[in-house]
Amino acid sequence: MRTLVEHRPPRRATPERMQRYARTALVIGLALLGLWIIHDFLGALVWAAILTVALWPVFERACRWWPAGRRIVWPALFTSLAGLVIIVPLVLIAVQVGRESRDAFAFLHDLESNGIPVPDWVGRLPVGAKAVADWWTLNLATTFDTNDVLRRFSHGSLFSVTREYGAKFAHRLVTFVFTLFTLFFLFRAGDHVKLQLLEASQRVFGPKGETLARQMVASIHGTVDGLVLVGIGEGAAMGVAYLFTGVPHPVLLGAVTAVAAMIPFGAAAAFGGAGIYLLIQGAPGLGILVVAIGLAVVGIADHLVRPAVIGGATQLPFLWVLLGILGGVETFGLFGLFLGPAVMSALILLWRELVGPRAEPVSPA
Template identity: 35%
Template sequence: MATASPLSRRLVPWLALAGLGCLVYLIMDPFLAPLAWAGVLAYASWPLTNRLRLKCGGRETLAAGIATVLAVLTLFAPLLWLAWLGQQEIGRIYPAVQTFIAAPPMPPVWLQRLPWLGAWLMQQRESLLSDPLGMASLARTWLSDHAIDAAILAGGIGRNLVKLVLALTILFFFYRDGARMFREVRHVLERFIGPQAQGYLAAAGSTTRAVVYGILLTALVQGTVAGLGYWVAGLTSPVTLGVMTALFALIPFGTPLAWGGAGAWLLFEGEVGAAIGIWIWGGAVVSQIDNVFRPMFISGVGAIPFLLVLFGVMGGILAFGLVGLFVGPIVLAVVWAVWREWAAHLDDA
């Protein structure tokens, strides 16, 4: 009876493992985003979970349940509050838009004197005054043409809410069994890679911490400070605009688009002083928060360059969506750790 060659004995298990990995990926693909979100949330709040575990006398299930309830309250309570405020502010925005269409304000004199823009603005104002119902008709036509897009957007919001609920469910098991999972992952990686797997895991963990605190918390602070400026400037929806600014702040160099647009709106309404104040507040305070807090957290990562984290954030968003905000920098941080490990061995040689 013929025996298998040494090459086939080594190759067949690896092929079987690769096929099994492909099957696992096909099964788990719909759940990868909730798993990633649950992992990020669990890692970011792990110190609090350890304290709860000590308070509960080492009872893992009880501590995990309390931590999950706190996470649900932390995530859903602000969302419900913002939704209620947004509904209130949208109710005030609609009459303001109707008033603007019925009686568009006169652009500032200095804006009218601009060679091309001033003439175009005056022409648009005259067309609105001559046919105020035309804009409403155009709006209805645009809404009817984009009804399918609105349905897709609503479906996307619903799917994201389902993913959020699933991520919070997974979060409970990460809280309860996360320490054991981490020990098993580290043990398996050390068997495949060697002792340097510890350095790769440390790089992934430190980058996750830096991205969560350096980007997410910085964006929340920027949105809060910008919303305060919008309220002082007299804008009708400071909370909604503050939330939009926080979302823009998640993207590198995206904050000026938010406070710059708010200032441009005030300028078009003739509030020159308020517009200049918003621009000064945005450039001198809101954007500078990003320059102070984010490098402070990123510097805690160690030798990982800030440019690498920047590429990870932007490329991760383009590749994986919002969860790529965290996945991208983590992947590049692990690659950087591998590179530094190999480069160090080359220097030793």
């Protein structure tokens, strides 16, 4: 039996298809080239976008109250306020560090001469007082050679360290200024950018693209409220606790606690350090009280308030919010605080659409 094999002529690419392939390759190539050109400023663009999304509801309310200031006044005011919120705490911390430098050098000198003496409360321990006192005397009550640390910083190494950190500071300053410029222009053209992004998402991803984009924006709003606002509340509560327990500089330490509380479980380092300070100063009861108040505040904020705020805005279980925050910080640094939950929210939305109820029952076969 003879088998007849039909030979089909190879399909030739039409000019329209060739042009489409060439246009796609050109777009991808130009996009990659553009990202490579501005890669040093991608961080500034991302931060500007995050701040714009976070502040946009308040900005829109202000524009409805006074529409004439939408082009210049309100963008300039909101950009200035965002810059001051970042600059003022850094300046206050730098001034406070400069004021405390003399006390820090005095503490180092006393540490070099006497070490950390055994506190009185160690002798009043009901169990293990002698063992704790012996350990403290062996490890903490001895003298420290702080001059050996200072000798390591020779003139050459000090110059190189200053030059390295000076270059990094200059780069951070330029990035910060560029972030503010970008933020100003995003506020001015926010309506047009929003419409263009929604139109692009609809053309590329269809009707689900707009839903996905709105879900990611809502997750950023919820994350900002849940991390920043709740963190400020934790810092304020702990600042009052620091004030009444005698911790030095309660306002400054409360601000540090607020910043640390924006990262889950980060506030424990702040109030834990305050508790250790009171313990060393001979006030173990106050130290335990500060730690207990801190655990209560963090427990309420992280297990009740924060899940309700973030989960209510994103319709996302707090476990996935927590994984998005921690994984985002591990992968992207501070950007991950906001990008991580946004990505997880989009993935959960896609998963719910994939496994959602069907219009018709599925056949057992």
